[in-house]
Amino acid sequence: MARFITLRLVHAAGIVFLVATLTFFLVHLSPGDPFTTSSQGTLIPAEVVEQQRRNFGMDQPVYVQYLRYLGNIVRGDFGYSFREHRPAAQAIAERVPNTLLLAATALVITFGVGVLVGALQAAKEGSPLDDALSLLTLTLYSMPVFWLGVMLLLLFGVQLGWLPVGGVIDEAVHPFLSPLGRLTDRLAHLVLPALTLGLMGAAATARFQRAEMLEVIGQDFVRTARAKGLTPRGVFLRHALRNALLPAVTLFGLSFPLLLSGSVLVETVFAWPGMGKLAVDAIHGRDYAVVTAVAIIAAVMVVLGNLLADLLYRVVDPRTRSAR
């Protein structure tokens, strides 16, 4: 086990290193640098621009800059955000908890709803219910996540007025609420963004889970269980569902990139102050320290998610333990 974890960690570190390298060369291949401006270029004396370039080490050869960049990343320094006037890492760290809260809630919906719907469909294979749910999951799966958000916002926020239309808290009244009131306020703000992101993933999970269940149901040990005289319910829950849940663990690893990409859009729809919204705002302000840092951090999260899924898989499926 220790050997396996070490190997996987080395692999994960390698991928993060490659991502950082890719980002560095993307930045260097692009035209201009932070001190090249098109509109105000004439206002700043050339000596000042030169001085700034020297201050930020931009007069050094590319390989020196590259090594320094890698060294900085290892130390958690992702450059300076010219828009926020503070280190990019600081600006991001502030937003990460919001994104994690949103993603974690969405993850629960993704797997809770997804596995349930997929199992239900498999149990009623070929029925009108199965067909209707298949159509629903296909539609959700083909839907832009931001549009789903806007439509939920329209229905529950604007038309029915049941839920707030954006943000994490109601800035105006939040400080004056009781502790319980504050919690309700937070939860009310979380419902729509988490539901949007969660339903998106649930559609994919349900499609996958349905196929997986049908495959397991067709196998010999399920037929044996039936032949032994177990109730259909017992066979379904104890034999089919348990085995069909295994691959869902793989899906857990795969859902990380989907959740993070989705969060960029969902955070924008609901003005949710997370990492994704920060990156989008940073683009409009040409703040590329923040954008590249967010990309690298997102990659680290994805790699860690995959690592976690791999480990989880070995825990739940003893057969994979002997294999390398």
Next chain:
Amino acid sequence: MSGTLHRLLRQRRARVAMALVALLCLAAALAPWLVPYEPTAQLDLVRGQYLAPSAEHPFGTDFYSRDLLSRVLYGARISLAIAVLSVVLSVTIGTAVGLTAGLAGGVVDAVLMRAIDAALAVPRVFLLLVVLVLWENVGVVGLIAILGLTSWFDASRIVRAEVLSLKTREFVVAARALGLGPPRLALRHLLPNLAAPIIVTATLGIGQIILTEAALSYLGLGVSPPTPSWGSIIAEGQQALAVAPWVAAFPGVAIVVTVVGFSLLGDGLRDAIDPRAR
């Protein structure tokens, strides 16, 4: 090939999908003749703002009193053109890289595959954000290039896997034994056998690219106004959700129908090409 077409037409879902896709392509191609108004024409800024859907404006009008049906139809033209061209680019690169990795093997294969692992580790939206912050105002051609250049990873993996399995087949082994060099082997013997998986990947890819392009345009980073794009119309519509919900609703429906169409067609093609894979 006629057998494949026959099997494709025998599936009810695939027939529906083909009809949908054909209708969409037709609508996109004929948009200039179909639209009741110019998509960027501001018809009546005083009395024509946010008109609800009616016989005159089936999809209603937007903030600038522009006819929404015309904008959504022109949006189909833009979105489909961008998607098809990006997919052609991405599939071409993916095939070239997959063939190279699969045929060369060894170090070349290992380096290419690790690089692809790294690229896939960055969720695509973030990769696109990095590229878009560095190259501003890319325009439609730039957008196609960026979408194509960031979406070939899956295609190259699929092609590589196919190449690895084809390499063990007798006809390839025989061709190699006869002394055929890699370029000829790739073009004459491998490529024709790769056509099927490539076509399926491309069809499914179109739906994905349409979603990505819509997302970028929604974020204000894709097609720039006043050119109508489904994503940017939804963003405009969100500003007036309480007054004119139809502005955000119709382009979204158009996206869903298009993506469902291409997904079903892709699935149908896969089943038709390889009947055992069901």
